[in-house]
Amino acid sequence: MSDSRSDILALAEERKALSVEAPASGLRRRWQVLLWSTLGPIAAILAAFVVSGLMLLVAGFDPLFAFATLLRGAFGDLRVISEVLLQATPLMLIGVGLAVAFRSNIWNIGAEGQFYAGAVLSTIAGIYLGMLPAVVLVPLVLVLGFVGGALWGVLAGWFKVRFGASEIVTTIMLNYVAIIGTGYLVTGPMIEQAGTYPQTAKVAEAARLYRFLPPTRLHIGFLLALVFAVIVYVLLFKTSTGYAIRAAGHNQTAARYAGIDVERTVLLAMGISGGAAGLAGAIQVSGLTFRLYQQISPGYGFTGIAVALLAGNHPLGVILSALLFGALRSGSEVMQISAKIPSVLVFVVQGLVILSVVSYGVYQMKLFGRLRVAKEG
Amino acid sequence: MDTVWIAMIPAILAATWRMATPLIYAAVGEVITERAGVLNIGLEGTMLLGAFTAFAAVYATDNLWVGLLATLLVGVVVGLVFAFFTVTVKANQIIVGVALNLLGLGLTGFLFRTLFLGTKNAVRTVPVLNIPVLSDLPVVGEMLFHQNLMVYGTLLLVPVASFVLYKTAFGLAIRSVGEHPRASDTVGISVSGIRYAAVMIGTALTAIAGAFLTIAHTNQFVEGITSGRGFIALAVVVFGRWSPKGAFWASLLFGVFFALQLRLQAMPDLAIPYQAFQVLPYAATIVVLLSLRGRSHAPSALAIPYEA
Numbered sequence: 256m257s258d259s260r261s262d263i264l265a266l267a268e269e270r271k272a273l274s275v276e277a278p279a280s281g282l283r284r285r286w287q288v289l290l291w292s293t294l295g296p297i298a299a300i301l302a303a304f305v306v307s308g309l310m311l312l313v314a315g316f317d318p319l320f321a322f323a324t325l326l327r328g329a330f331g332d333l334r335v336i337s338e339v340l341l342q343a344t345p346l347m348l349i350g351v352g353l354a355v356a357f358r359s360n361i362w363n364i365g366a367e368g369q370f371y372a373g374a375v376l377s378t379i380a381g382i383y384l385g386m387l388p389a390v391v392l393v394p395l396v397l398v399l400g401f402v403g404g405a406l407w408g409v410l411a412g413w414f415k416v417r418f419g420a421s422e423i424v425t426t427i428m429l430n431y432v433a434i435i436g437t438g439y440l441v442t443g444p445m446i447e448q449a450g451t452y453p454q455t456a457k458v459a460e461a462a463r464l465y466r467f468l469p470p471t472r473l474h475i476g477f478l479l480a481l482v483f484a485v486i487v488y489v490l491l492f493k494t495s496t497g498y499a500i501r502a503a504g505h506n507q508t509a510a511r512y513a514g515i516d517v518e519r520t521v522l523l524a525m526g527i528s529g530g531a532a533g534l535a536g537a538i539q540v541s542g543l544t545f546r547l548y549q550q551i552s553p554g555y556g557f558t559g560i561a562v563a564l565l566a567g568n569h570p571l572g573v574i575l576s577a578l579l580f581g582a583l584r585s586g587s588e589v590m591q592i593s594a595k596i597p598s599v600l601v602f603v604v605q606g607l608v609i610l611s612v613v614s615y616g617v618y619q620m621k622l623f624g625r626l627r628v629a630k631e632g
Numbered sequence: 633m634d635t636v637w638i639a640m641i642p643a644i645l646a647a648t649w650r651m652a653t654p655l656i657y658a659a660v661g662e663v664i665t666e667r668a669g670v671l672n673i674g675l676e677g678t679m680l681l682g683a684f685t686a687f688a689a690v691y692a693t694d695n696l697w698v699g700l701l702a703t704l705l706v707g708v709v710v711g712l713v714f715a716f717f718t719v720t721v722k723a724n725q726i727i728v729g730v731a732l733n734l735l736g737l738g739l740t741g742f743l744f745r746t747l748f749l750g751t752k753n754a755v756r757t758v759p760v761l762n763i764p765v766l767s768d769l770p771v772v773g774e775m776l777f778h779q780n781l782m783v784y785g786t787l788l789l790v791p792v793a794s795f796v797l798y799k800t801a802f803g804l805a806i807r808s809v810g811e812h813p814r815a816s817d818t819v820g821i822s823v824s825g826i827r828y829a830a831v832m833i834g835t836a837l838t839a840i841a842g843a844f845l846t847i848a849h850t851n852q853f854v855e856g857i858t859s860g861r862g863f864i865a866l867a868v869v870v871f872g873r874w875s876p877k878g879a880f881w882a883s884l885l886f887g888v889f890f891a892l893q894l895r896l897q898a899m900p901d902l903a904i905p906y907q908a909f910q911v912l913p914y915a916a917t918i919v920v921l922l923s924l925r926g927r928s929h930a931p932s933a934l935a936i937p938y939e940a
Contacts (some may be wrong), residue, residue: 261799272688273746280939291692310742311635314742314743314746352840362726369719369796372940388800390736394917401915407921414918414921414922417925418921418922418924418925419920419924419925420918420921420924420925421866421870423673423726423866424863424866424867424870424917424921425918427863428860428863428864428867428914428915429918431911431914432911433908433917434914435910436911438907439907442905442907443905457909548780557734558651561734564727569705597741597742597745597746599737599741599745599855601738601740602734602735602737602738602741603734603735603738603742604738605729605731605734605738605740606731606732606734607735607739608734609727609728609730609731609734610717610723610728610731613717613721613723613727613728613731614717614721614722614723616723617722617723618759
């Protein structure tokens with residue numbers, strides 16, 4: 256720490272390293288980077304399917320039939336395609352948020368809980384403020400969802416900044432707190448009038464998102480998620496705040512010397528990623544389920560991690576990887592019904608995708624390290 | 633009311649040690665892994681794999697020893713895979729841990745639904761050691777002298793782990809690799825070799841923690857039976873300051889919360905919703921982590937891959 260000169264030099268190195276996305280060394284290199292960063296995820300997915308196919312074979316299923324069913328379940332007709340887009344919507348929002356957190360080296364494993372926090376707050380508004388007109392209520396529901404998730408995320412960020420508590424453990428514990436808390440609400444104070452099922456009443460008509468492609472259930476939440484991804488892309492790569500987030504993730508010490516408030520970026524990253532997950536919760540309630548219940552998320556928060564990592568934590572890449580995982584999720588439901596293959600297999604595929612992506616990432620870094628050395632040397 | 637509470641104390645104490653047992657196995661294992669500089673947050677997935685393996689092996693053979701051996705084997709293989717990606721490939725340890733948790737959840741869910749769904753699935757369990765007379769002692773009798781053998785196993789595990797870690801050349805190598813891998817490398821210690829070993833010991837013990845849940849604490853496998861214990865064990869390691877003894881006492885503290893949760897949920901005349909008790913272990917984990925500020929003693933090289 257005493258030698259600030261070397262830290263400033265290190266910072267200069269960081270700036271250089273951070274500009275890798277748009278290298279000055281020319282178009283050819285840019286294409287090379289693009290090629291290698293697209294090949295990676297594709298190879299990762301293929302590897303994951305080969306391994307899980309072998310697993311199916313060992314377990315006595317016909318993998319080709321299984322994958323054919325999966326594909327048909329994901330792309331067979333307009334209805335199933337719209338279901339894929341619906342599945343992709345929360346994954347996209349969560350993945351985009353997590354990309355921000357992971358870029359700043361914050362390991363937010365709590366998107367699941369933040370999703371619930373957002374869903375709870377927006378359901379409360381959607382039920383109890385039903386007298387408001389839709390033009391007021393819909394934005395309010397969405398904003399409250401974002402706020403709920405952001406608060407839940409910032410709480411873990413504050414634990415880290417103020418008490419030095421690892422966000423990995425605290426965000427996971429807050430998942431349990433949020434899910435159990437939701438369980439309390441839907442069996443106790445917020446249970447529907449009839450009281451038959453552990454779920455809330457439906458939110459008011461005025462709180463529901465517009466479905467633009469009847470008879471499918473596709474709603475404007477999907478479009479909002481696309482817009483959100485673009486906004487976060489701009490924030491991350493075209494603003495000084497985004498630079499601060501990325502720099503803090505890259506090298507804290509260097510970022511501090513550059514005058515970046517690292518504590519603030521921790522809270523900011525947790526707020527954005529939590530808010531995104533909360534918004535996903537709000538959109539799920541106001542666009543699809545219209546009510547809250549304890550199993551409202553089948554693990555979106557965890558799938559979101561795979562979505563972000565597969566996209567290399569790039570908000571625009573997340574759009575594609577969310578569609579892929581949405582298809583996987585939607586297709587696996589069909590696979591479960593027609594090929595009798597348990598849909599939990601999706602988690603295995605996700606784990607395998609993550610392992611392949613992260614290994615490829617290391618390899619890629621080595622490769623580019625060599626390229627750069629070759630050029631300069 | 634008062635007498636009811638007093639009558640519950642022996643049972644709560646006994647449940648405390650029992651509920652602490654899986655945390656002790658997993659946390660002591662993770663202490664060894666982390667002292668070598670490797671952070672494995674995939675304990676939850678590892679524990680699930682161990683729980684399923686023990687259950688399936690005992691179901692198939694009706695032999696507890698086969699169950700435990702199979703569990704150890706699976707634990708070692710999981711460790712080998714984790715170490716391959718984190719030590720050899722040098723991938724980010726947190727990300728590999730996340731993948732391991734997903735794999736554990738998916739594989740056990742897939743296999744359980746494929747092989748066991750709809751079958752009568754109760755298995756033989758690890759026997760309880762009842763020491764006559766002593767187990768009838770008031771208050772502590774049940775806790776100390778009426779437990780299953782895997783609970784008593786923790787009394788063996790903790791001193792052995794401490795001895796290995798602090799009194800043997802291997803333990804010294806583990807600690808030095810976690811504090812200063814470069815220096816260890818210079819004096820001829822194989823950083824990769826030691827880290828592989830430490831990771832595999834950790835996952836083997838974590839798998840045993842899972843086995844406890846299916847062949848000792850209960851007699852069946854349920855999807856997600858670990859319910860966050862793998863993550864709580866991570867907090868136990870921090871709270872126990874990266875020592876086996878510390879992990880033992882920290883686990884007992886969490887055992888209290890689990891035991892209270894079980895007991896209080898079963899009290900019919902309480903006006904408090906059961907979720908308030910359900911949430912206890914998780915909320916307590918957060919509170920404990922917050923109380924530690926500025927007092928952590930993490931190994932210096934924790935979670936940093938070594939570039940030779």
